[in-house]
Each structure stands twice: as structure tokens, then as C-alpha cells.
Amino acid sequence: MKYIALVYYREQIMNDMSQQEWDALNQECIAGVEKLVADGKMLDGAPLLSVDTATTVRVREGRITTTDGPFAETREQLAGFYLLEARDLNEAIQLGGRIPTARYGSIEVRPVRELRAEDNER
Amino acid sequence: MQQLDELYRQESRRVLATLIRLLGDFDLAEEALHEAFAAALDQWPQTGVPANPRAWLVSTGRFKAIDRLRRRSRHDQILTELQQTAEQETTSSLADEAVGDDRLRLIFTCCHPALSTEARLALTLREVCGLTTEEVARAFLARPSTIAQRIVRAKSKIRDARIPYEVPAGPQLHERLQSVLAVVYLLYNEGYAASAGDQLQRQSLSREAIHLGRLLGQLLPQPEVMGLLALMLLQDARSAARVSAGELITLEDQDRSLWDQKQISEGIELVEQALPRPGMGPYCLQAAIAAVHAEAATYADTDWAQILALYDLLYKLTPTSVVALNRAVALAMVHGPEAGLELIDPLLEDLAPRGYHLAYAARAELNRRLGRYEQARRDYEQALALVEQAPEQRHLERQLSSLPTVDAQ
Numbered sequence: 206m207k208y209i210a211l212v213y214y215r216e217q218i219m220n221d222m223s224q225q226e227w228d229a230l231n232q233e234c235i236a237g238v239e240k241l242v243a244d245g246k247m248l249d250g251a252p253l254l255s256v257d258t259a260t261t262v263r264v265r266e267g268r269i270t271t272t273d274g275p276f277a278e279t280r281e282q283l284a285g286f287y288l289l290e291a292r293d294l295n296e297a298i299q300l301g302g303r304i305p306t307a308r309y310g311s312i313e314v315r316p317v318r319e320l321r322a323e324d325n326e327r
Numbered sequence: 328m329q330q331l332d333e334l335y336r337q338e339s340r341r342v343l344a345t346l347i348r349l350l351g352d353f354d355l356a357e358e359a360l361h362e363a364f365a366a367a368l369d370q371w372p373q374t375g376v377p378a379n380p381r382a383w384l385v386s387t388g389r390f391k392a393i394d395r396l397r398r399r400s401r402h403d404q405i406l407t408e409l410q411q412t413a414e415q416e417t418t419s420s421l422a423d424e425a426v427g428d429d430r431l432r433l434i435f436t437c438c439h440p441a442l443s444t445e446a447r448l449a450l451t452l453r454e455v456c457g458l459t460t461e462e463v464a465r466a467f468l469a470r471p472s473t474i475a476q477r478i479v480r481a482k483s484k485i486r487d488a489r490i491p492y493e494v495p496a497g498p499q500l501h502e503r504l505q506s507v508l509a510v511v512y513l514l515y516n517e518g519y520a521a522s523a524g525d526q527l528q529r530q531s532l533s534r535e536a537i538h539l540g541r542l543l544g545q546l547l548p549q550p551e552v553m554g555l556l557a558l559m560l561l562q563d564a565r566s567a568a569r570v571s572a573g574e575l576i577t578l579e580d581q582d583r584s585l586w587d588q589k590q591i592s593e594g595i596e597l598v599e600q601a602l603p604r605p606g607m608g609p610y611c612l613q614a615a616i617a618a619v620h621a622e623a624a625t626y627a628d629t630d631w632a633q634i635l636a637l638y639d640l641l642y643k644l645t646p647t648s649v650v651a652l653n654r655a656v657a658l659a660m661v662h663g664p665e666a667g668l669e670l671i672d673p674l675l676e677d678l679a680p681r682g683y684h685l686a687y688a689a690r691a692e693l694n695r696r697l698g699r700y701e702q703a704r705r706d707y708e709q710a711l712a713l714v715e716q717a718p719e720q721r722h723l724e725r726q727l728s729s730l731p732t733v734d735a736q
Contacts, residue, residue, distance in 0.1 A: 206489050293490065294441055294488045294489050294490045295491050295493075295495065298441070299499075316487060316488050
């Protein structure tokens with residue numbers, strides 16, 4: 206079963222790090238990803254640039270409108286995602302716990318929904 | 328058929344726990360359980376009760392579920408798997424050991440930390456204890472529709488997020504067991520001292536919690552499981568003395584002849600077995616403290632030095648403000664009220680905003696003993712501003728009104 210692990214943290218924590226500390230954390234993430242992929246547990250994923258770069262797009266009455274920033278201001282900001290392959294939620298939780306930034310922020314683990322032609326889940 | 332009623336009470340939770348494993352779905356298993364009992368009611372008067380009624384109920388339930396899935400013409404994976412396994416494993420999966428494992432699986436699943444605390448409580452009462460939705464609602468002073476919705480959501484999350492039906496192994500077991508024990512103790516406390524309202528003891532909840540504690544003790548006899556059971560038994564042993572005409576009676580003023588000595592000796596025996604074992608933890612220590620209180624013939628005979636030593640250990644394991652407050656009260660009994668007050672003052676900053684009225688009540692009591700009645704009055708007033716439970720409130724009001732008006736010094 207596929208789960209997505211959404212990585213949230215306060216960007217300020219990372220901004221307050223020295224370049225060396227930040228690079229070290231990123232190296233830890235690279236090693237973690239390599240291990241997850243080698244274990245057959247990670248299908249995809251990506252880190253994101255700061256929410257300062259976010260643009261929110263909506264379509265209303267057929268027209269695109271854009272606004273600056275993320276759709277909601279939150280205490281912790283979305284920083285990236287992992288697409289995981291896990292037997293069940295217990296394994297997904299264990300895998301989420303292996304993400305290095307879980308020490309600083311939060312990992313939201315959610316099952317992935319399948320897009321179907323009909324009988325779609327809600 | 329009276330025999331069937333009896334059997335339902337004894338076996339329905341076991342049968343359900345196994346059906347959930349076999350069918351992989353709570354709702355399907357519940358429907359199957361009811362259909363199996365309906366079939367028994369229909370057939371047993373003619374055929375007689377089968378040699379192994381539980382096995383009959385499980386296997387009938389499973390075939391009823393297969394029928395139901397067929398009628399829905401959902402030829403999905405579940406149905407295929409079910410048909411393949413239906414003939415093979417009935418006997419082995421119904422051995423007592425396997426059934427015990429199923430009951431543990433059910434408990435661990437209902438108490439999964441990925442479910443909200445409210446959902447864990449409702450689901451455990453409903454599925455493990457077999458209470459009806461209405462009974463669960465009454466116990467939590469909630470509307471049945473609210474509880475029903477909570478249970479439906481929890482079951483959907485179990486199914487959709489795929490919370491596995493298993494007892495966790497290895498290092499996860501310890502952490503997950505904490506979640507299970509916390510649910511049982513929360514249930515007990517909901518019964519022991521309702522968090523709001525005028526009903527001081529919703530004893531049915533305490534009874535269910537003790538029942539769950541006994542079940543866990545049989546299935547997973549780890550020190551903390553025994554410790555929690557002992558703690559509940561020892562606290563519950565005082566329940567008859569704790570309330571008189573709807574009014575709260577503190578430990579100091581309780582009629583100790585009303586304490587249930589049979590439960591006390593059972594509790595003490597459990598603590599004595601659990602304490603020396605590796606894996607002993609906060610529940611064992613709290614039970615040991617309750618045991619020291621239970622062993623004192625009068626309040627004056629209480630071995631406060633031993634209680635303080637136990638609180639020292641407990642604080643090392645769980646350094647929370649609440650434990651620190653209880654430790655300060657014990658310390659005041661050993662070293663005098665002033666020593667206790669010194670420890671309580673810094674705790675108020677943390678406890679008062681959380682509405683913990685007992686911090687002010689404890690300080691009031693120590694100030695009263697020191698003859699500082701004005702300060703005691705202010706403390707009682709602050710405790711009263713925080714208290715939610717009516718009997719506790721009346722108790723504090725009585726304490727307040729019995730204070731002399733002039734300080735002793």
C-alpha cells in the first residue's frame with residue numbers, strides 16, 4: 206500500500222542553522238533516501254523550496270486567479286514529501302520515523318487514494 | 328434460550344476478535360457475529376448445543392460473511408482469500424492460544440495511537456467490552472449519535488489507513504502497550520472521578536476497566552500490566568468509603584472498615600509480584616503507593632516515609648508536575664508543611680493554567696496546618712475557581728467555610 210509522508214517544519218529552525226549544519230542535515234536526508242530506495246520502501250519524493258516561493262492558484266468562474274504564498278499560513282510549513290510503499294500503517298509510521306527532519310518538525314503520514322474511472326473513494 | 332444469552336456474554340467478544348482477524352473488517356465481523364448467534368438461536372433448540380460452541384459460531388459467522396459478500400456480488404480479493412482459507416484453518420485458528428492472541432490483537436488495534444483518545448475509549452468499550460453504543464454514550468455523558476459517529480470514523484481509519492490487526496513485536500510492543508494501558512486507566516478514571524458533572528463515580532466504567540485489566544493480565548502478564556490492575560483494584564477497594572450521601576470523603580476521613588479487604592489483598596499480592604521484576608514502571612509504583620495507604624489501619628498510621636520514597640522513584644521515571652505535587656504532599660507529611668510548601672509554589676505556574684485545582688487545594692491544606700488561614704482562604708478560592716466537578720466543589724467549600732477567620736500567629 207502506498208502512503209505519502211508530508212514533511213513539515215518551521216523554516217526558521219533551518220534558517221537559523223549554519224551552512225555547515227544545514228548541509229550535514231541534507232547529507233543525512235540523502236543517505237536516508239538512498240537507504241529507503243534500496244529497501245524498496247520509497248517510490249518518489251522531493252524537498253521543496255521555502256514557502257516564500259509559493260504561489261496559490263485557483264480557478265473561479267473559469268478564470269485563473271493567483272495569490273502570493275501558501276494556501277494557509279501554518280506554524281510549520283510544508284517542506285517536502287516522500288512517497289512510501291508500506292505493508293500497513295505501522296510500517297509507514299516506522300518509515301516516517303526514519304526521516305531525519307522528523308526530529309525538528311512533523312511528518313504527516315496518509316494513505317494514497319487511487320484515482321479510478323468509477324466507485325471512487327472519498 | 329437462556330443458555331445462549333449466557334454464551335453470548337461469555338463468548339461474543341472472543342468470537343468477534345477472531346472473526347475480525349479472519350474477515351479483515353470490523354463491520355463485516357460484527358454482522359457475521361450477529362448472524363452466527365441468530366443461526367444458533369434458530370438451530371440449537373433442535374440440534375442441541377455443539378461440542379465446541381465457539382468454533383461453531385466462528386465458522387458459521389465466517390460462512391455467513393462469505394454469503395453476504397457473494398450476495399453483494401463483490402468478487403473482490405477478500406472473498407477469494409476467504410473461500411480459500413475457510414476450510415483449511417478452522418481448527419488451528421480456534422485453539423485457545425490463537426483466540427487469546429485475537430483478543431490481544433483487538434485490544435491493540437482499538438487502542439492504536441493513530442486513533443484519537445476519544446475514539447480509542449469508545450472503540451474499546453464497544454468492541455472489546457461489548458457495550459452498546461447507547462451504554463458508551465451514557466458513560467461519557469455524550470449523545471449516542473456522537474459516539475456512533477466517533478466509532479464509525481475510527482473503523483474507517485482502521486480500514487482505509489490500514490491499521491494492522493496485530494500485536495506489535497519487539498521494541499514497538501513496549502510503546503504500544505503504554506497506549507493500551509493509558510486507555511484502560513483513562514476508562515478507570517472516567518469511572519472513578521467523572522471529569523465533569525455531578526456524578527462522582529460512574530462505577531460501570533471502573534468495572535469495565537478492571538475487567539479489561541484482568542483480561543490483559545491473563546493475556547500479557549507483564550509487570551506494568553499487573554501494576555495497573557493492582558492500582559485499579561486498590562483504588563476501587565476504597566470506593567464505598569469515598570462517597571457518603573453524594574459527598575466526597577477524603578482519605579483522611581474515610582471509614583476504613585468500608586474498604587474492600589479482598590480486593591486490597593489481591594492488589595497487594597499483585598504489586599508484590601510485579602515490583603521486583605524487570606520492566607517495573609510508573610503503574611507498579613503508583614500501585615505500591617496505594618498499597619501503603621491500604622495497609623494503614625488509620626490515617627495516622629500511614630507510613631509516609633515509605634510513600635515519599637516511592638514518590639522519589641516515581642518522579643525519577645515520570646518527572647511531571649502532578650507527580651511532583653503528590654511528592655510534595657508526602658514530603659510535607661514527613662518533614663512538615665513548610666518543606667512541602669516550598670516545593671508546591673514553583674509547581675503552580677505549570678499546574679494552574681491547566682486547571683489543576685488540586686495544586687491550590689494542597690497548598691491551602693498545608694497553609695491551614697501552619698495556621699496561615701488567610702493564605703489558605705485565598706488558595707481554596709483559587710481551587711474553587713478551577714474545579715469542575717460538583718462534589719469536589721462542595722468539598723472545597725466545606726473546607727473553606729470551616730477555616731477560622733483569624734490567623735493562628
